[in-house]
Every structure is written in C-alpha cells, then in structure tokens.
Amino acid sequence: MAKRIHDYNDAQPESEEQQLGYRARTRERAKLLDRTSTRVKRGAIPEGALQGTVMRPLGPRWLVATAESVWDCSVSGIIDVPHTSSLVAVGDTVWILPDQRDSAVASIVKVEERTTVLSRKAAGRGKKEQVLVANAEQLCIVVAAAQPDYKKRLIDRYLIAADKGELAPLIVINKIDLIPEEYRQDFVDDLRIYSEDLGIPVLFTSVTTGQGIAELEQHLVAHTSLLAGPSGVGKSSLINLISNIPQAVGEISRKYDKGRHTTTAAIVIPLRHGGIAIDTPGIREFALWELGADELPFYFEEFAPVAEHCRFNSCTHTHEPGCAVKAAVEEGTIDEERYVSYLNLRAEIIT
Ligand SMILES: Nc1nc2c(ncn2[C@@H]2O[C@H](COP(=O)(O)OP(=O)(O)OP(=O)(O)O)[C@@H](O)[C@H]2O)c(=O)[nH]1
Ligand SMILES: [Mg+2]
Ligand SMILES: [Zn+2]
Numbered sequence: 001m002a003k004r005i006h007d008y009n010d011a012q013p014e015s016e017e018q019q020l021g022y023r024a025r026t027r028e029r030a031k032l033l034d035r036t037s038t039r040v041k042r043g044a045i046p047e048g049a050l051q052g053t054v055m056r057p058l059g060p061r062w063l064v065a066t067a068e069s070v071w072d073c074s075v076s077g078i079i080d081v082p083h084t085s086s087l088v089a090v091g092d093t094v095w096i097l098p099d100q101r102d103s104a105v106a107s108i109v110k111v112e113e114r115t116t117v118l119s120r121k122a123a124g125r126g127k128k129e130q131v132l133v134a135n136a137e138q139l140c141i142v143v144a145a146a147q148p149d150y151k152k153r154l155i156d157r158y159l160i161a162a163d164k165g166e167l168a169p170l171i172v173i174n175k176i177d178l179i180p181e182e183y184r185q186d187f188v189d190d191l192r193i194y195s196e197d198l199g200i201p202v203l204f205t206s207v208t209t210g211q212g213i214a215e216l217e218q219h220l221v222a223h224t225s226l227l228a229g230p231s232g233v234g235k236s237s238l239i240n241l242i243s244n245i246p247q248a249v250g251e252i253s254r255k256y257d258k259g260r261h262t263t264t265a266a267i268v269i270p271l272r273h274g275g276i277a278i279d280t281p282g283i284r285e286f287a288l289w290e291l292g293a294d295e296l297p298f299y300f301e302e303f304a305p306v307a308e309h310c311r312f313n314s315c316t317h318t319h320e321p322g323c324a325v326k327a328a329v330e331e332g333t334i335d336e337e338r339y340v341s342y343l344n345l346r347a348e349i350i351t
Pocket of ligand 3: 307326
C-alpha cells in the first residue's frame, strides 16, 4: 500500500544508531511490501486521469503537481509501472485519478518510463535497487571545501551512479570561502583528475561571498538537476540563491552532530530563471547497486593506459607483482585517493 511503498523509498539517516534502526525498520517494511495489496498491471491510461510530476513524499503519500494544481496522492489498488524497483519516486511522471469526494486527493494509477535514475542499493540485506530520484538530467555532486571536508571516494561513487543512471555529472565544491586565498590552488590541483583527466565540470562556489553562483546557475538553468552530497555541505543554501522557494538550511553548529540532516526528503524546486532543482537529504555513504568487478576498471579511466604495463593481463591492481598501477600510485602519477576508492569498491563488490 502507499504507506509501505513510500517508506521503503525514504532517505537513509546518517548515524550508525539511526542506520541500524532504519535497517531493522526497513526489513519490516520490506516484509509488508511483499504482502501489499497493490498490484502492478500494464494497461492504457484510465479515463479521467491527469498527468503530473511527483514533487515530494508527503508522509506515506506523494505530492503530485499537475498543470492546474497540486494533489495529495496515494498508491493503492492497481498501478501500471514499467519498472520493478521503487514503484514511485520523486521526479516520476505519473497519471493520477482524482478522488470523487475530495478535490485535492487522488491516486497514482500509472507511472511513465523513467529517462534517468539516481539509484543505490537499498538499506538492509539483499541487493534491491532503490531509486532516489527519477528523470533528472544532471547530477550535481555537491561537497564542501571544508566543514565537512570532501572525500573523493564519495565523489567517485556518485560518478558511477550517475553513469549507470544516465545522468550528466557536475562537481560543485562549495564553502570555498572557508579556504584562505593562498590555499585555493591546492584544491584546484586536487580536483584536476576530474576537471581535466575525466572532463567533468568542477565549480567552486560560496554561498557567503557569491563566488561561482552565476556559473552554477548557468549550468542549472533550463535543466532538471539533482543536487546530492553529504549533509551540511550547503545543497539547500545553494538552491535558495537561485530559486524563490526557500528551503530550510541547517545551523553551522550542526556539523558536530553528524546524525541529523536538515533536508529530510527529496523535493522538486522550480528555479527563478527556469529549470528545476531537486534537493535531497545528505548521505554519508552510498552503496552502489549492481556493479560488477569487471565493470569497475571502466570507471577508473585514468588507470587504463598505465594498466597496459602490468605484468599480468588479468591484473586486478590489488596484490599482483609487477603491477604498474600500484607503481604509478607510489610515484604519484595516479591519484592515491582514486586508487583507494577503487580498492574500496572492489572489496565491496567481491564480498
Ligand atoms: N561558510 C559557508 N557556509 C555555508 C556555505 N553554504 C552553506 N553554508 C552553511 O552550511 C550549513 C549547512 O547548509 P545546508 O544548506 O543546510 O546544507 P545541506 O547540504 O542542504 O544539508 P542537508 O539538508 O542536511 O543535507 C548552514 O549553516 C549554511 O549556512 C558556504 O558557501 N560557505
Ligand atoms: Mg538541505
Ligand atoms: Zn595492475
């Protein structure tokens, strides 16, 4: 039923304690989901149905915007969806049937094919895909230059998720004002692997000084962009500068309290000069969904020319003698953090 489907799609809180609790709760919900009375059945658009976009979860229900108004929608009875994971997600294009008795209430009866997805492995056991957001064009990976420091391993995970979900990536390093002028070049150098080697746009922004905001707006205008990254990096603050619909922003002191996040669910926000931003709750870890060990080197493109010189053709660049990738890491020609990212992902996949 609607409640169960939605809750299963919730964001994962950050603290370990919360996470465990969440996992336990998720398992309970997954059990319920198996017994749900919602049935999936393909068919034509029912008469009287209206087309809309899923804007955000509303407790166990969904807020859907149609051309004329907004609706409080449930998923119940029979739903027509072309996918098997997360029946409904924020960003989905849906068809709703208005309730005869209540002018603002409707049920979602059909979900259109998704053009893109940002997915991860659902919490709990098993390898279920959880769709966080559907139909965005770009993924803005937002991290902070400081408070909190960024980790390349999280950026790398998002890049792979973007690739798998057909989203164009963009990296935003926010809070650049917290870095004294003389150290800023170090950040540019550190991110060169993305901006130059991989050709991904990297923007340096500051909500406080306005640096890079016009450039960010240029990238977002007339597109649908999903902003994702750790909690407290300033995703909502950035969106507030370029939209007229204010989002809640966390206290700076919150950085010492990593278990809480200010934005609690994905939400669709129109931008002031056209285009759409989808704000999401911060997450610290991001488990990838369905990634094979043989696929992994493909996502670490800069290893490829070096790997040709590994002693063994089948070198996994982990323990083999004569590994040119490991040698390059030691020499500093391959970014060490990227290599650690690779090792982490590999270990996660093969266990
Ligand atoms: N110094 C500085 N502080 C910033 C900047 N951007 C945001 N902040 C502060 O960082 C804190 C967190 O900002 P939010 O916008 O709530 O962060 P968020 O990424 O949306 O966090 P979640 O919703 O929890 O995922 C707030 O206190 C902001 O005022 C910036 O560019 N520079
Ligand atoms: Mg936020
Ligand atoms: Zn090797």
